[in-house]
Amino acid sequence: MHTLNIIGAGKLGQTLAALWHRRGTFTIGGILNRRRESAARAQAFIGAGTVIDTLAQMPAADLWLLAVPDDQIAATAAALAPVLRGQNTPPLVFHCSGALPASILSPCGTPRVASAHPVHSFADPQRSLRDMPGATVALEGAPGALTTLAPAFQALDCSCLYLDAEQKVLYHTGSVIACNYLTVLLEQSLQVFAAAGIDRQTAAQMLQPIVLQTARNNFALGPEQALTGPLVRGDRATVARQIEALDKTLPDTAAVYRTLGLAALPLAKRAGLSEDARRQIQSILDEPLS
Numbered sequence: 001m002h003t004l005n006i007i008g009a010g011k012l013g014q015t016l017a018a019l020w021h022r023r024g025t026f027t028i029g030g031i032l033n034r035r036r037e038s039a040a041r042a043q044a045f046i047g048a049g050t051v052i053d054t055l056a057q058m059p060a061a062d063l064w065l066l067a068v069p070d071d072q073i074a075a076t077a078a079a080l081a082p083v084l085r086g087q088n089t090p091p092l093v094f095h096c097s098g099a100l101p102a103s104i105l106s107p108c109g110t111p112r113v114a115s116a117h118p119v120h121s122f123a124d125p126q127r128s129l130r131d132m133p134g135a136t137v138a139l140e141g142a143p144g145a146l147t148t149l150a151p152a153f154q155a156l157d158c159s160c161l162y163l164d165a166e167q168k169v170l171y172h173t174g175s176v177i178a179c180n181y182l183t184v185l186l187e188q189s190l191q192v193f194a195a196a197g198i199d200r201q202t203a204a205q206m207l208q209p210i211v212l213q214t215a216r217n218n219f220a221l222g223p224e225q226a227l228t229g230p231l232v233r234g235d236r237a238t239v240a241r242q243i244e245a246l247d248k249t250l251p252d253t254a255a256v257y258r259t260l261g262l263a264a265l266p267l268a269k270r271a272g273l274s275e276d277a278r279r280q281i282q283s284i285l286d287e288p289l290s
């Protein structure tokens, strides 16, 4: 069985290592984090591996996962070069950033580099142990590395999407908008409820079913049919009243409402909004903040 070393056993690193350990895909080797106690916690979560204090002390391995924050991948790859020179066979080195290409790992000196981005939010490793299997993983990099990584992710019931390096930034931006900005929108929504005197807990309880239903409708029916509300109905006076209320209480949220409202208009048009209503709503949304 191949051995996997992990540099950066944070949310993603420890989850993948734990899953591969449980499924018998890889033997877990060295675990190196910035702080020893963090690596020890990761080791306990994974249930395997050895906590290591410095890069130079890492044992040899067939695969190296660099799951440090994106901004540290290049420097970590460069620091790894002298360590890898001591290994007989060039190992496979990969990172899991959605935005960065495999080539950022070139300074480590091995030609077998890849990026493998799971389309999954590793917010809580315990939940991810249950929910990550089955996700899509976007693979990019040296063909000789991908032939090893694809079966490893398939062993977690994942399906693989193959990308070119040039596709990565926009590919990742697509998932940032759908996933991260959904969280931002929910927070904005809770702030608006708070301004209406409805506490966060009550608002969250109220929102959960409608948000989940909206997500399901989008995937089942497509965005045009899933879009409901005053904008697509052409309820100009309601849109104007909502903007006025936000301008008075939460001007930053008013700006978000305007921007997303304008972005929604072409969709609303395709969903049946008349040209006359579209123009009027656009002029309401375009009005400068008073």
Ligand SMILES: NC(=O)c1ccc[n+]([C@@H]2O[C@H](COP(=O)([O-])OP(=O)(O)OC[C@H]3O[C@@H](n4cnc5c(N)ncnc54)[C@H](OP(=O)(O)O)[C@@H]3O)[C@@H](O)[C@H]2O)c1
Binding pocket: 007, 008, 009, 010, 011, 012, 013, 032, 033, 034, 035, 036, 038, 039, 066, 067, 068, 069, 070, 072, 076, 095, 096, 097, 098, 117, 118, 119, 120, 121, 122, 123
């Ligand atoms: N989280 C997600 O949902 C997600 C999804 C897809 C892809 N990714 C990708 O996965 C990678 C890791 O993200 P993450 O969310 O798991 O990050 P994270 O939870 O912040 O974990 C980063 C880990 O790297 C360690 N670290 C930082 N600098 C280091 C260094 N110089 N040497 C050794 N270890 C170092 C940290 O150690 P300490 O704990 O000691 O600070 C921490 O354990 C990123 O490339 C990210 O783009 C993340």
